[in-house]
Amino acid sequence: MKKILLTSFLLTTVLSGIAQDKKKEDIKAIKSMCGCYEVEFNFAETFNYSKDTLHYKPSKNKIDYGLEWVELVEDEPNKIVMQHLLIVGKTDDAIVKHWRQDWLYENTDLYQFDKDQTWKYKKISINDAKGQWTQKVYQVDDSPRYEGTATWVHVDGRHFWENTTDAPLPRREHTIRNDYNVLNRTNFHEITKYGWIHDQDNKKIIRSEKDVLLAQEKGHDVYTKVPDSRCVLAQNYWKKNAGLWKNVRNKWAVIFNRKKDLSLNKTVDKQPLFMKLFNLKPEATKEEINNIIDSYVVQ
Secondary structure: OHHHHHHHHHHHHHHHHHHHHHHHHHHHHHHOOOEEEEEEEEEEEEEEOOOOOOOOOOOOOEEEEEEEEEEEEEEEOOEEEEEEEEEOOOOOOOEEEEEEEEEEEOOOEEEEEEEOOEEEEEEOOHHHHOOOEEEEEEOOOOOEEEEEEEOOEEEOOEEEEEEEEEEOOOOOOOOOOOOOOEEEEEEEEEEOOOEEEEEEEEEEEEEOOOEEEEEEEEEEEEEEEEOHHHHHHHHHHHHHHHHHHHHHHHHHHHHHOOOOOEEEOOOEOOEOHHHHHHOOOOOOOHHHHHHHHHOOEOO
16 A cells, blocks of 8 residues: 555656646746747638628738837736737837736636627636636737637747737728728747748637628737847836836726626727727826726626
């Protein structure tokens, strides 16, 4: 009996060590996405399934370029927060607070996009989350966008993560398309020698009583590492505004911790949320921030 217990203890110890080594490799891959990057954005609608073949207008191919700083905002054993800042000029005000991605280890709480500014709260089991990382992606105003959980894979010198989840319309289309209301996204992140890539295989869905596939789309975003000195403007912006956006994140955390379905108003006083938050000064009070965000949450 003692021999069996000892063997079981040794096996558990070995497996625990392997899991910790794997987690360290995961963290290294995730954090390697931080820094200064030249980014190439490529999107093409590949197939359409519309029954209205006469009037259906597919989106044009989109190819765009940018310079982006990815700031490491939080670095904890089970949580990594990275803020993307887009540099659109050569002056201090030429910074656009872009999307944010949080990575949570063995997370069991998910907000899954449904449709029409609504996210459904979902609890998954600890067993289902074992060894996985949840990527939570947020809008420019730190409201939810999409999230999914999967395992980082390290094999044959490659390091990648892949997940499929529902999301709102992408920013490049939400002002020009109203013929679908859900983007089912397969997101693929792979670390490369020159930086990283974000590939997408997306389905444009009409969601009402049932889902109808309208079209498919391919995305290929390439992040090429460049010297951090090229992103000094973004680094300076974040030093000045980090406190403001921390208070915004903290307010959203209170809302998410309710662990209930969430619906948001698209506009208040004819303005989207990001416009009101972007107009705030760095010294804006927590009360001012909280009141603005609360006004967009459907009670």
